[in-house]
Every structure is written in C-alpha cells, then in structure tokens.
Amino acid sequence: MTEDSVASLSQSLTPPVPFSPPRVAVIGAGKVGSTLAQRLAEKEIADVTLLDVVPGLPQGIALDLMEARGVERHDRAIIGTNDYADLTAMDVVVITAGKPRLPGMSRDDLLDINGTIVAHAAQQAITHSPNALLLIVTNPLDTMAYVAWQATGLPPQRVLGMAGVLDSARFQTFIALELGVSVLDVHTMVLGTHGDAMVPLPRFCTINGVPITEFLDQDTIDRLVERTRFAGSEIVNLMKTGGAFYAPASAACGMVEAMLADRSRLLPAACYLQGEYGLKDIYLGVPCRLGRQGVEAVVELNLTDQEQDSLRSAGELVRGQIDRVRSLLKS
Numbered sequence: 174m175t176e177d178s179v180a181s182l183s184q185s186l187t188p189p190v191p192f193s194p195p196r197v198a199v200i201g202a203g204k205v206g207s208t209l210a211q212r213l214a215e216k217e218i219a220d221v222t223l224l225d226v227v228p229g230l231p232q233g234i235a236l237d238l239m240e241a242r243g244v245e246r247h248d249r250a251i252i253g254t255n256d257y258a259d260l261t262a263m264d265v266v267v268i269t270a271g272k273p274r275l276p277g278m279s280r281d282d283l284l285d286i287n288g289t290i291v292a293h294a295a296q297q298a299i300t301h302s303p304n305a306l307l308l309i310v311t312n313p314l315d316t317m318a319y320v321a322w323q324a325t326g327l328p329p330q331r332v333l334g335m336a337g338v339l340d341s342a343r344f345q346t347f348i349a350l351e352l353g354v355s356v357l358d359v360h361t362m363v364l365g366t367h368g369d370a371m372v373p374l375p376r377f378c379t380i381n382g383v384p385i386t387e388f389l390d391q392d393t394i395d396r397l398v399e400r401t402r403f404a405g406s407e408i409v410n411l412m413k414t415g416g417a418f419y420a421p422a423s424a425a426c427g428m429v430e431a432m433l434a435d436r437s438r439l440l441p442a443a444c445y446l447q448g449e450y451g452l453k454d455i456y457l458g459v460p461c462r463l464g465r466q467g468v469e470a471v472v473e474l475n476l477t478d479q480e481q482d483s484l485r486s487a488g489e490l491v492r493g494q495i496d497r498v499r500s501l502l503k504s
C-alpha cells in the first residue's frame with residue numbers, strides 16, 4: 174500500500190461528524206404540550222425538553238415517550254424537567270403553559286391568569302436560551318404573544334403566536350367535509366384574532382387553485398366561516414374539561430418544523446405589526462414568511478374594504494386586551 178492510499182483509507186474511516194439534532198423546549202406539559210412533544214419527537218424534528226410546574230409530570234410524560242421510541246422507530250430524546258436551568262441552547266421554545274377555558278368561558282377570560290404565567294415562562298426561557306425563537310400557544314393567543322415579546326425584549330420577528338395555522342386547518346376540514354374532496358386539495362387562509370374577531374378569508378380559499386365559489390354558494394360559505402370562527406368553542410363544549418389539543422399540537426409542530434428547516438413557508442401567524450395593514454404595536458394573525466430567523470416578513474395582501482375593516486376591528490380588540498394586561502403586569 175502506498176502512503177497516499179493509506180491516507181485516503183484512513184480518511185474514509187474517519188467517523189462522521191456526530192449529528193446534533195435541533196433542540197425544542199415545550200413549556201407546559203398538559204394536553205397541547207405533551208402532544209406537541211410527541212409529534213416533534215416521532216416526526217424526528219427535534220430533541221424535546223418538556224417543562225411544567227407540576228413535579229414529576231413532565232418527567233413522567235418524557236419517560237413514557239422515551240419508552241415508545243423502539244416501537245415508533247426513532248432516536249430523538251425527550252427530557253422532562255421543572256427547572257428552567259435545563260432549557261439551555263434551545264433553538265425554539267414553545268409556550269403552552271397556562272389555563273385552558275371551560276364551557277361558558279371566552280379565551281379572553283384567561284387574560285389575567287395566563288398573562289402572568291406567559292410573562293414568567295418567556296422571560297425564564299430566554300434567560301437560559303437567549304438565541305431561541307419563541308412560539309406562543311397559550312390563550313388569549315394574540316395578547317399572550319405580545320406579553321412574551323414585552324417580557325423578553327427580543328426582536329419581534331423572533332416571537333410569534335400559533336393560531337392561524339390551526340384556524341385555517343379547521344376551515345380546510347369543514348370545506349373538505351362539505352364537498353367530499355380530499356383535505357389535501359383544500360387551501361385556506363384565516364387571519365385576525367384567535368377568537369370571535371377571527372377573519373376567515375374565503376376569497377383566498379381554493380380547491381387546488383380553483384376558487385371555492387366555483388363549488389359552494391354564499392350561504393354555505395357563510396355557514397362554514399361561522400363554524401370555523403367558533404370551532405374552538407365547539408370542542409370545548411363537547412369535551413367539557415378543556416380545549417382541543419391534537420390539531421393545535423399539529424399546527425404548532427408544523428410551524429416549528431418550518432422554522433427549523435428554514436422553509437420560508439407562507440403561513441398565517443400572530444406577528445408583531447409595525448404599520449402593516451394600517452396597524453401598529455400589536456400582535457395579530459396575518460400571513461407571514463416563516464423560516465430559521467422566525468418571521469422573515471409580514472405579507473400584506475390586497476384586502477377588500479370589508480376584509481380590512483374586519484382586520485382593523487380585530488386589532489382594536491387586541492389593543493384593548495394589551496392595555497389591560499400591561500397594567501396588570503406592571504402591578
């Protein structure tokens with residue numbers, strides 16, 4: 174063997190650089206948080222650290238998910254903790270901590286209790302992972318995204334909220350069910366607040382590029398819009414003890430994947446507005462480009478006067494909540 178061939182053989186035997194998977198922290202190990210942890214690990218998107226205030230809860234869920242790995246065929250690690258010091262070097266932090274609503278409540282009724290929880294969780298997480306992107310899930314969603322942004326002082330493009338992907342997925346489901354077509358062919362867009370001031374946009378909904386107005390009359394579209402607007406309540410009223418979690422976890426998982434894989438996807442999310450759509454200094458559901466830096470850009474659609482008015486009313490609603498939570502957090 175020549176010296177050269179020995180060198181090239183030893184080079185080819187050099188062990189590969191160890192794969193270092195992305196790291197995601199999920200704060201709140203309740204229904205949404207634990208389901209999200211499961212989705213992130215089983216889709217091999219990231220190693221997950223699950224944090225909750227309840228002693229033993231995140232550790233138990235993490236162990237349970239770890240014991241499923243051999244059957245589910247993946248190697249992602251899931252760790253449970255009650256200590257923010259374990260949230261170091263996270264790429265993304267998702268906050269699901271806080272109370273869910275019960276029948277008869279609106280999401281806005283959670284403002285005071287969840288405001289304090291989200292402010293604390295966001296601030297603690299970013300202290301330990303200063304480079305992370307922050308995705309908020311806790312309700313009332315748009316205002317909680319604002320609270321997290323204020324509590325951390327992060328650039329606004331690194332803090333965003335999940336709601337529009339879920340609301341659009343629901344609208345997509347209802348259209349697919351109505352028409353008996355595959356949900357894969359239905360594309361929808363829902364903006365505004367994650368609440369009564371939600372703004373589903375039928376004008377931007379298609380069946381593989383064909384406007385839904387080709388298939389559905391106005392009364393049917395209005396009925397599906399209304400069902401979408403109250404889809405969260407529909408599930409709360411059925412379940413009685415809390416809200417939806419499978420579809421919310423899927424929606425959050427999709428957003429985390431889009432960011433970690435730097436896909437530059439065009440998705441609706443609660444973003445900080447700095448004049449877009451004529452709105453300033455609030456978080457509200459709008460289309461954005463989502464990638465490794467977080468919100469790469471807010472996308473401004475050409476809205477009709479009526480759509481723009483609906484978005485403006487949604488913004489006013491969130492502004493009222495922000496004022497309330499601001500004085501609460503100060504005190």
Ligand SMILES: NC(=O)c1ccc[n+]([C@@H]2O[C@H](COP(=O)([O-])OP(=O)(O)OC[C@H]3O[C@@H](n4cnc5c(N)ncnc54)[C@H](O)[C@@H]3O)[C@@H](O)[C@H]2O)c1
Pocket residue numbers: 200201202203204205206224225226227269270271272273274283287290293294309310311312313314335336339367415416417418421
């Ligand atoms: N944005 C959305 O589209 C969307 C969808 C579904 C649920 N949600 C919201 O997400 C939140 C969680 O819903 P869920 O069904 O998982 O509720 P859940 O009660 O099952 O879980 C909440 C978890 O948060 C934990 N928690 C409470 N205070 C905490 C703190 N200070 N630090 C860490 N953990 C804390 C609780 O111990 C609990 O395990 C609710 O506010 C709900 O309304 C939002």
Ligand SMILES: O=C(O)C[C@H](O)C(=O)O
Pocket residue numbers: 273274280312367404405406408409416417418421
């Ligand atoms: O409706 C809720 O309270 C939970 C969540 O926001 C949802 O839309 O399912």
